[in-house]
Amino acid sequence: MTAPDGLPRHAEAQQFPTLDDVLQIGGILLTRLAERVGRTPFYAYERRHIASRVGLLRQVLPRGVQLHYAVKANPMPALVQLMAGLVDGFDVASGGELKVALDAGMAAERISFAGPGKRDAELRCAVAAGALLHLESESEMERLARIGSELGMTPRVAVRVNPDFELKLAGMKMGGGARPFGVDAARVPAMLRRLAQLELDFHGFHLFCGAQNLSAAALCEAQRLSVELALRLADQARVPMRMLNIGGGFGVPYFPGERALALDAVADGLAQSLDLLRRGSPDTELILELGRYLVAEGGIYVCRVLERKRSHGQTFLITDGGLHHHLAASGNFGQVIRKNYPVAIGNRMQGAALETVSVVGPLCTPLDLLADRMELPRAEVGDLVVVFQSGAYGLTASPTAFLSHPLPLEVLV
Structure with a gap:
């Protein structure tokens, strides 16, 4: 894909400095990075930071837990290709993400496809590739069985369960109560009985309760409850539960006063949940699905000051x-x-006089606000504004067509 000016939208740039270097040298290398990218705005993601985060999880989490990357968090192809060599599998939520995952070299049997409203064409591609389909409804199960019959293949499936509990303190709740995601836990036994009558290869369950949670206690409780529910439901299945995806929900601090997730406490709780699973279903693979936690802090968004403006002081x-x-x-x-x-003025990280300013974009709406009355080094036209914690749910989670401005570039450094 190319940007409107002919530049590649995605670039892999090993010659660029790391983001840590940018901070340590007070913005000099950020200016060089901007020069090499060629224009602003752009996103930069650092491979070293991402690899270190995955490595930390490998050290802390109990052995036997499989780590999957949720591609929705950041589907930049070069980044997904990096992830393919770091994690055990991918979780995708569209046919487009499935293609990115396969192109990155991840084995199809290590890719799962979740999300409501899958189109028949997407189901066909996933079945043909050999990916694991997470069933979001009874009707999707029936459609998938028909598609498998038409293709002469037996689709690999798991049932996504809408649990009868919530992830407390989650920034976004994805389970418990009325939800468009998954099958209500009370309906799953009947669904399993019907599934056993169809030409479908049942693997297990997927439970995802919520996202962006900084409470270790809440995460541990949700993990335990997820395992307990899965074990009860597995008793209703005709074949053993081979896998259990308990989602993720690990949060990162974005705002003043927020504290980083106590990973050691989460790991201790996860070890207890894994032990519970082993006692009830010894051969079940436990999968942790993370997106934001792996990439958010490894990315920055950089734009350039076009104008200083005063209004009512x-x-x-x-x-x-x-x-x-x-x-x-x-x-x-x-x-x-x-x-x-x-937020920082990236090329004025040291020694500049401070002022209180608001950083706004070029759109015709007062909602186009990147920093509201923040104390920042005095910036001039041409200076670089950096938004940190920007590696997840950035570009592809934004309305890029709004007002038809050029797309930003993305680089992996």
């Missing part, structure tokens, strides 16, 4: 980036109480 820095590229940092169209992401 307030200073605005108007940039060439904004909510159309980084919706989450702007507050998701006002859907949440907006707080400032970590």
Whole structure:
């Protein structure tokens, strides 16, 4: 894919400095990075940080837990290819993500496909490839059985369960109560009986309760409850449960006052859940599916100051980036109480006088806000604004077509 000016939208750039280097040298290398990228805005993701995060999880988590990457968090092809060599599998949520995952070299049998509203064409591609389909409804199960028959193949399936509990303190709840995701736990036994009558290869269950959680206690409770529920449901299946995907939900701190997740405590709780699973179903593979936690802190978004503007005593820095590229940092169209992401003037990291400013983008809406009355080094036209914690749910989670501005570039450094 190319950007409107002919530049490649995705670039792999090993010659670029690391993000740690950028911070240590006070922005000099960030300027060089911007020069090499060729224009702003852009996203930069650091392979060393991402690999270190995966390595840390490998050290801390109990042995026997499989680690999957949720491609939705950041589907940049070069980054997904990097992940293919680091994790045990991928989880995708569309035919497009399935293609990215397969192109990255991940074995099809290590790819699972979840999400409501899968189209027949997507189901056909997934079955033909040999991916594991996570069934979101009884009707999807029937459609998939028909498609498998037409292809002369037996689809590999798991049942996504909407649990009868919630992940407490989750930034986004994905289970418990009325949800479009998965099959209500009370309906699963009947679904399993019907599944056993169809030409489908049952592997196990997928439970995903919520996302962006910084509470180790809440995560551990949800993991335990997920294992307990899966074991009860497995008693209703005609074949043993071979896999259990308990989702992830590991959060990262974005805002002042938030503390990093206590990973050791999560690992201790997960070890207890794994032991519970081993006692009830010794041969079941336990899968942890993470996206944000693996990549969010390994990415930055960089845009350039186009103009300084004063209005009623307030200073605005108007940039060439904004909510159309980084919706989450702007507050998701006002859907949440907006707080400032970590933001810096990247080429003025040291020794500059401070001022209180708001950083805004070029869109015709007051919601196009990257920093609201933050104390930052005084910036001039041409300076670089950096938004940290930008490696997950950035570009592809944003309304890039809004007002038809050029797409930003993405680089893996």
